[in-house]
Amino acid sequence: MRIVAVVGADLTRRTAAVEKLVAGLTARGAGVGVAVYRVFGRPEAEDDPAARYARAGASQVLVNRGKEPCFQQRLAGLTPLRRVAARYFNAQDVVLGDGYLDPGEWISVGPPPAGRDDGLLAVIGEAGGGFPSFPPRDIAPLADLLLGEK
Secondary structure (H helix, E strand, O other), rough: OEEEEEOOOOOOHHHHHHHHHHHHHOOOOOOOEEEEOOOOOOOOOOOHHHHHHHHHOEEEEEEEEEOEEEOOOOOOOOOOOOHHHHHHHOOEEEEEEOOOOOOOOOEEOOOOOOOOOOOOEEEEEEOOOOOOOOOOOOHHHHHHHHHHHO
């Protein structure tokens, strides 16, 4: 199982990027789970990230909203992404973390934070720094990268 956090500042279209990545991975036959950490939002809203990821093809979505867990499975507070993946996503080929701050391997939506490139796999948008970059409109090749490098 490959565990990758997708990080980016608010308003960087991180949810759309994860949604496209889920679709690209599932189109290639991968089982995809998404762990989402959100403090705000209504889980029943049609535009809620969890619903969008499920529609994009994620076979499992888990949402942790601050200290009050909800949606499909329960967590106790903010749990490191690797621990969440090991506990809840055993049958998945790829687990994407949206909103988790403790990545090992990670993808940046928008410019990565200065001085922080440990574990950075790729950038969605302008990369710089020699990292692979993918335009936001076509991140399907990023799915190939994730499935090819384990």
